[in-house]
Amino acid sequence: xxxxxxxxxxxxxxxxxxxxxxxxxxxxxxxxxxxxxxxxxxxxxxxxxxxxxxxxxxxxxxxxxxxxxxxxxxxxxxxxxxxxxxxxxxxxxxxxxxxxxxxxxxxxxxxxxxxxxxxxxxxxxxxxxxxxxxxxxxxxxxxxxxxxxxxxxxxxxxxxxxxxxxxxxxxxxxxxxxxxxxxxxxxxxxxxxxxxxxxxxxxxxxxxxxxxxxxxxxxxxxxxxxxxxxxxxxxxxxxxxxxxxxxxxxxxxxxxxxxxxxxxxxxxxxxxxxxxxxxxxxxxxxxxxxxxxxxxxxxxxxxxxxxxxxxxxxxxxxxxxxxxxxxxxxxxxxxxxxxxxxxxxxxxxxxxxxxxxxxxxxxxxxxxxxxxxxxxxxxxxxxxxxxxxxxxxxxxxxxx
Amino acid sequence: xxxxxxxxxxxxxxxxxxxxxxxxxxxxxxxxxxxxxxxxxxxxxxxxxxxxxxxxxxxxxxxxxxxxxxxxxxxxxxxxxxxxxxxxxxxxxxxxxxxxxxxxxxxxxxxxxxxxxxxxxxxxxxxxxxxxxxxxxxxxxxxxxxxxxxxxxxxxxxxxxxxxxxxxxxxxxxxxxxxxxxxxxxxxxxxxxxxxxxxxxxxxxxxxxxxxxxxxxxxxxxxxxxxxxxxxxxxxxxxxxxxxxxxxxxxxxxxxxxxxxxxxxxxxxxxxxxxxxxxxxxxxxxxxxxxxxxxxxxxxxxxxxxxxxxxxxxxxxxxxxxxxxxxxxxxxxxxxxxxxxxxxxxxxxxxxxxxxxxxxxxxxxxxxxxxxxxxxxxxxxxxxxxxxxxxxxxxxxxxxxxxxxxxxxxxxxxxxxxxxxxxxxxxxxxxxxxxxxxxxxxxxx
Numbered sequence: 001x002x003x004x005x006x007x008x009x010x011x012x013x014x015x016x017x018x019x020x021x022x023x024x025x026x027x028x029x030x031x032x033x034x035x036x037x038x039x040x041x042x043x044x045x046x047x048x049x050x051x052x053x054x055x056x057x058x059x060x061x062x063x064x065x066x067x068x069x070x071x072x073x074x075x076x077x078x079x080x081x082x083x084x085x086x087x088x089x090x091x092x093x094x095x096x097x098x099x100x101x102x103x104x105x106x107x108x109x110x111x112x113x114x115x116x117x118x119x120x121x122x123x124x125x126x127x128x129x130x131x132x133x134x135x136x137x138x139x140x141x142x143x144x145x146x147x148x149x150x151x152x153x154x155x156x157x158x159x160x161x162x163x164x165x166x167x168x169x170x171x172x173x174x175x176x177x178x179x180x181x182x183x184x185x186x187x188x189x190x191x192x193x194x195x196x197x198x199x200x201x202x203x204x205x206x207x208x209x210x211x212x213x214x215x216x217x218x219x220x221x222x223x224x225x226x227x228x229x230x231x232x233x234x235x236x237x238x239x240x241x242x243x244x245x246x247x248x249x250x251x252x253x254x255x256x257x258x259x260x261x262x263x264x265x266x267x268x269x270x271x272x273x274x275x276x277x278x279x280x281x282x283x284x285x286x287x288x289x290x291x292x293x294x295x296x297x298x299x300x301x302x303x304x305x306x307x308x309x310x311x312x313x314x315x316x317x318x319x320x321x322x323x324x325x326x327x328x329x330x331x332x333x334x335x336x337x338x339x340x341x342x343x344x345x346x347x348x349x350x351x352x353x354x355x356x357x358x359x360x361x362x363x364x365x366x367x368x369x370x371x372x373x374x375x376x377x378x379x380x381x382x383x384x385x386x387x388x389x390x391x392x393x394x395x396x397x398x399x400x
Numbered sequence: 401x402x403x404x405x406x407x408x409x410x411x412x413x414x415x416x417x418x419x420x421x422x423x424x425x426x427x428x429x430x431x432x433x434x435x436x437x438x439x440x441x442x443x444x445x446x447x448x449x450x451x452x453x454x455x456x457x458x459x460x461x462x463x464x465x466x467x468x469x470x471x472x473x474x475x476x477x478x479x480x481x482x483x484x485x486x487x488x489x490x491x492x493x494x495x496x497x498x499x500x501x502x503x504x505x506x507x508x509x510x511x512x513x514x515x516x517x518x519x520x521x522x523x524x525x526x527x528x529x530x531x532x533x534x535x536x537x538x539x540x541x542x543x544x545x546x547x548x549x550x551x552x553x554x555x556x557x558x559x560x561x562x563x564x565x566x567x568x569x570x571x572x573x574x575x576x577x578x579x580x581x582x583x584x585x586x587x588x589x590x591x592x593x594x595x596x597x598x599x600x601x602x603x604x605x606x607x608x609x610x611x612x613x614x615x616x617x618x619x620x621x622x623x624x625x626x627x628x629x630x631x632x633x634x635x636x637x638x639x640x641x642x643x644x645x646x647x648x649x650x651x652x653x654x655x656x657x658x659x660x661x662x663x664x665x666x667x668x669x670x671x672x673x674x675x676x677x678x679x680x681x682x683x684x685x686x687x688x689x690x691x692x693x694x695x696x697x698x699x700x701x702x703x704x705x706x707x708x709x710x711x712x713x714x715x716x717x718x719x720x721x722x723x724x725x726x727x728x729x730x731x732x733x734x735x736x737x738x739x740x741x742x743x744x745x746x747x748x749x750x751x752x753x754x755x756x757x758x759x760x761x762x763x764x765x766x767x768x769x770x771x772x773x774x775x776x777x778x779x780x781x782x783x784x785x786x787x788x789x790x791x792x793x794x795x796x797x798x799x800x801x802x803x804x805x806x807x808x809x810x811x812x813x814x815x816x817x818x819x820x821x822x823x824x825x826x827x828x829x830x831x832x833x834x835x836x837x838x839x840x841x842x843x844x845x
Contacts, residue, residue, distance in 0.1 A: 290490040
């Protein structure tokens with residue numbers, strides 16, 4: 001218990017909070033898809049903002065969409081200010097470093113809480129409670145250790161549990177295999193084509209995201225004054241869930257040729273670009289001033305400067321950002337390529353559309369086959385492309 | 401003898417920054433010239449603007465007033481005939497040693513074959529033969545700086561500037577590298593016409609320069625120039641060498657001042673607020689102890705740097721802090737401890753704290769902080785508020801540093817306490833010194 005509270009939790013705190021924030025944002029992204037869905041004949045509807053937005057979108061009620069989107073954005077911004085920023089600010093103390101970082105996380109709400117008397121009272125009492133639990137478990141542990149005897153061989157119940165679990169696993173695998181075997185070759189071919197289409201879309205969204213985040217991120221990262229007023233704007237923009245705006249998007253874009261295709265790429269882009277932007281910002285501001293001076297003293301041209309200094313320095317950050325954002329783009333394809341809107345279904349060819357379609361139709365073999373294909377592709381791309389690049393970044397392009 | 405033309409003329413240059421409504425002067429009315437054939441050391445304590453001056457001379461930064469002439473022409477951009485060797489080496493970590501040198505030549509449009517040959521030649525001259533395919537991270541600090549030198553020399557600059565080039569190296573590597581650079585310079589193996597070296601280390605300035613330009617801070621300005629009429633190679637132990645070192649120390653330490661001048665005024669009051677020297681109480685105590693343990697009452701300050709295994713900049717800061725607190729007296733490069741300093745050195749931990757507390761209250765910044773805390777609600781103030789008040793006297797980073805020093809000193813004296821989590825400074829209640837933070841705060845409320 002003491003080890004958990006003094007070593008394990010503090011070291012894990014920052015990672016836990018950042019990851020929770022990311023997952024939280026991912027949750028908003030799938031809000032609409034998660035609250036209303038049909039599987040075969042069955043139609044699931046859960047009360048919630050996502051269901052409201054879906055209804056509004058299928059009814060084509062622009063005013064309702066507006067209300068829904070406004071409240072969603074407000075909700076996200078408020079939660080960001082009242083929950084995540086204070087948590088990050090609080091977690092700053094767990095940073096393991098010996099040099100104070102120049103820009104500590106700040107949160108007005110955290111500062112207000114810390115200054116309030118009510119909170120101080122609550123804190124003192126909670127702290128007292130935790131303290132006594134800690135002391136008690138510590139003592140209990142000591143006693144238990146002293147009286148510990150050689151433990152018996154695993155009991156019968158443990159064995160039964162193991163057998164049960166592995167039995168279930170084998171049964172599941174066999175059922176899945178039979179289901180997959182029933183998928184005709186033509187469907188597999190279709191899945192392959194669809195995968196190719198989605199892969200192209202994911203790449204397109206990555207390229208588009210790179211095209212605007214790198215120049216902007218470098219401009220902001222190199223300019224303190226620009227950074228000061230850009231940072232909060234970017235943070236708010238990034239916290240707005242893209243799916244909420246998707247219906248509005250569709251309304252505008254569907255009229256044009258390849259509308260759904262373009263819309264799908266744009267939606268993926270909206271979900272993925274922020275990871276890249278934040279990484280570019282971090283990378284650009286980490287370039288040492290002396291190296292920038294050196295490029296000026298050596299009289300390097302713009303092209304040389306980007307090639308010798310900026311791109312190599314950004315490389316590790318770009319790889320990290322790209323891993324997260326392409327993963328996100330694959331996920332996003334499920335909602336981006338298939339949409340039920342104003343009573344009609346719009347879809348384009350792609351693996352995500354296939355998954356959504358199979359879900360809606362209750363075509364389980366197809367659903368299983370396409371989902372497994374997506375898992376396989378993402379894992380392969382990670383292993384064959386991103387992992388080696390990541391290693392290269394670690395070995396050669398690390399700034400020290 | 402090389403030709404005696406003036407390469408660089410710095411003409412009444414000033415640099416001011418504004419932060420909010422306040423203006424801070426980093427450099428005030430500095431003029432100097434650098435002739436061909438000269439090695440000039442630019443010496444001064446940290447924060448006197450010597451690196452800023454170097455950036456102006458190379459054209460990386462434009463002065464707010466005055467101008468820099470190179471060969472009689474005003475600089476409008478980066479000077480293509482000058483280069484800088486940085487304390488941080490400024491090597492590209494993803495390029496090999498050879499590529500790091502070649503990159504400088506590539507920018508000048510040299511063909512691949514020529515630049516490879518040139519790079520290898522200069523790497524050979526600094527003794528890095530055989531390391532051309534290594535990455536900087538595989539090299540020691542001293543070798544990395546050799547790459548820095550090779551890169552700087554490969555473009556054959558007329559003016560070689562160095563910004564504390566040996567400060568990040570260990571003692572032995574630094575000394576070796578100094579010797580090697582001097583050898584290249586004095587033997588005329590490199591086409592460089594003049595060298596300007598920024599340093600805060602007095603001995604280094606005397607060892608290498610033909611002339612020392614001495615700067616002071618608040619505001620950054622040139623106070624004097626000292627010629628070094630010694631032939632190379634110079635021996636540190638030689639009497640003439642020591643005489644120059646002593647002379648420079650006397651210039652930088654112990655310019656006699658009246659007590660109000662010495663202490664300065666409180667922030668917000670008319671007159672200049674003198675900043676607290678950036679030293680920790682532990683270092684200060686060790687320093688006073690060392691002085692008290694010497695057999696003689698009076699010592700040359702310059703000997704202390706050697707005895708304490710540190711550099712002149714730090715010794716000067718410690719001497720200034722100790723003098724401000726009344727533990728020592730500094731005059732003409734000599735330092736002697738006062739009876740109070742002796743008592744402090746010999747006292748027990750608690751007695752030391754009491755002596756320190758009594759003295760630290762007289763320091764205007766600390767006294768000002770204590771007065772504010774006494775009149776504040778619950779006897780506490782947010783650190784941010786205090787820092788912005790200090791911001792009226794100092795630039796932002798300096799205000800932050802000053803607050804940190806005041807808190808460190810105040811904590812040791814047990815007159816001030818600081819809660820890092822809340823960012824709040826509060827008065828340590830008398831007699832409750834050993835009590836916990838929260839206890840004290842509740843009693844104050």
